[in-house]
Amino acid sequence: MNKKLWGGRFEKDTDSLVEKFTASIDFDKNLYKQDILGSMAHARMLAKTGIISKEEAAQIIKGLLEIKMEIERDEFEFTYELEDIHMHIEKRLFEKVGAVAGKLHTARSRNDQVALDMHLFVKEKIEEVIKNIDLLMNTLWELSLKHQNTVLPGYTHLQRAQPIYLSEYFKAYYYMLKRDKKRFVKAKENADIMPLGACALAGTTLPIDREYVKEQLDFSKVYENTLDAVSDRDFVIEFISASAILMVHLSRMAEDLILWSTSEFDFIELDDAFSTGSSIMPQKKNPDVLELIRGKTGRVFGNLISILTIMKGLPLSYNRDMQEDKEPLFDTANTVISCLAVLPGLLETMKIKKENMKKAVEDSFIDATYYAEYLVKKGMPFRHAHEVVGKMVSYCIKKNKKLRDLSFMELKNFSTLFEEDVKDENKVFYN
Numbered sequence: 001m002n003k004k005l006w007g008g009r010f011e012k013d014t015d016s017l018v019e020k021f022t023a024s025i026d027f028d029k030n031l032y033k034q035d036i037l038g039s040m041a042h043a044r045m046l047a048k049t050g051i052i053s054k055e056e057a058a059q060i061i062k063g064l065l066e067i068k069m070e071i072e073r074d075e076f077e078f079t080y081e082l083e084d085i086h087m088h089i090e091k092r093l094f095e096k097v098g099a100v101a102g103k104l105h106t107a108r109s110r111n112d113q114v115a116l117d118m119h120l121f122v123k124e125k126i127e128e129v130i131k132n133i134d135l136l137m138n139t140l141w142e143l144s145l146k147h148q149n150t151v152l153p154g155y156t157h158l159q160r161a162q163p164i165y166l167s168e169y170f171k172a173y174y175y176m177l178k179r180d181k182k183r184f185v186k187a188k189e190n191a192d193i194m195p196l197g198a199c200a201l202a203g204t205t206l207p208i209d210r211e212y213v214k215e216q217l218d219f220s221k222v223y224e225n226t227l228d229a230v231s232d233r234d235f236v237i238e239f240i241s242a243s244a245i246l247m248v249h250l251s252r253m254a255e256d257l258i259l260w261s262t263s264e265f266d267f268i269e270l271d272d273a274f275s276t277g278s279s280i281m282p283q284k285k286n287p288d289v290l291e292l293i294r295g296k297t298g299r300v301f302g303n304l305i306s307i308l309t310i311m312k313g314l315p316l317s318y319n320r321d322m323q324e325d326k327e328p329l330f331d332t333a334n335t336v337i338s339c340l341a342v343l344p345g346l347l348e349t350m351k352i353k354k355e356n357m358k359k360a361v362e363d364s365f366i367d368a369t370y371y372a373e374y375l376v377k378k379g380m381p382f383r384h385a386h387e388v389v390g391k392m393v394s395y396c397i398k399k400n401k402k403l404r405d406l407s408f409m410e411l412k413n414f415s416t417l418f419e420e421d422v423k424d425e426n427k428v429f430y431n
């Protein structure tokens with residue numbers, strides 16, 4: 001019979017379909033680093049409290065470091081029989097250091113072990129996300145400084161609304177990212193709590209020292225409640241939720257840039273290095289990177305719904321359903337980091353067609369609000385001014401003119417409040 005690490009009470013081998021069905025090794029091998037780090041801290045704690053000897057801890061730690069190297073050199077063999085990363089490492093430790101390996105799992109369960117791995121993973125990924133947000137924020141800020149005088153139409157309902165400076169456009173995304181960063185900082189704070197010592201669900205009668213594990217692993221606090229420690233995945237939900245909101249922002253930016261790169265807008269041209277071609281239409285240069293950012297937003301939203309749904313009906317405390325927390329988390333981290341990483345280069349290299357942006361402003365009635373507010377400044381109630389300028393627009397359409405083409409005499413016909421200064425103030429957008 002093929003003995004499992006938990007096989008004491010079992011008289012039959014596990015069905016091979018069940019083995020494969022319950023195994024998480026395909027994805028939780030991603031946690032090997034965190035798992036080994038956590039085990040080393042746990043072994044040191046067991047030695048410090050006298051639960052195992054210092055020599056035993058040293059042997060275990062040496063074995064764990066060797067295993068880490070084997071995994072990193074791709075020399076480690078993964079198999080469904082061993083279910084998950086925790087069992088793989090423990091089994092290999094037996095092969096390396098013999099019976100003493102059996103002492104590592106003292107005062108620990110896979111329930112608090114996997115929770116610890118997940119906390120370490122989330123903390124690390126949040127740091128990576130924040131670093132990438134910072135880089136993108138820098139790029140947006142630089143671009144905003146460069147384009148303080150670049151004018152383009154601002155849109156509502158995707159209709160030309162009022163002229164804006166391109167700097168403000170970049171800053172709008174800068175501020176969205178600033179809020180995103182705040183959400184990730186908060187998510188990290190909430191993930192910064194150490195669950196080990198909760199064991200399966202109810203702690204242990206052994207004299208463990210959780211504070212010591214906390215300090216070694218650089219956590220700022222330990223869980224107050226053991227049931228909560230093994231069954232809490234709020235920190236995963238918060239990470240994915242902050243990621244989903246971030247993806248909304250990246251997706252909207254992608255959408256704007258995709259529109260701007262069409263021949264219809266023609267406001268920007270993506271650099272060759274950041275676009276792709278069509279296999280059939282030789283003339284095409286496609287914004288695939290941006291489309292993928294927009295598209296990948298869907299999987300992050302999906303991951304959020306997955307994790308919320310996995311958790312919503314679980315009785316306390318640990319349930320195997322929670323193994324399903326990993327793929328949404330890993331996928332979210334990969335997606336968000338890769339989307340953030342590709343954007344600075346794309347933004348820095350894209351060509352901004354200032355002339356076309358300006359022309360779009362000039363070709364429109366986008367200055368209508370300016371004229372209305374001009375009349376307000378001269379004492380006309382806004383509703384009345386709105387109507388006067390509406391009539392001016394209608395007149396211009398019939399005469400095939402723009403508002404700025406109207407002569408002073410024509411303006412006077414619409415309202416005697418128009419004075420010579422009307423053209424001066426407006427010049428900022430038409431130079």
Ligand code: ARG
Nearest residue numbers: 024084110111114320322323
């Ligand atoms: N692979 C499991 C998970 O990811 C590890 C914990 C297993 N615990 C258990 N009691 N079967 O959740």
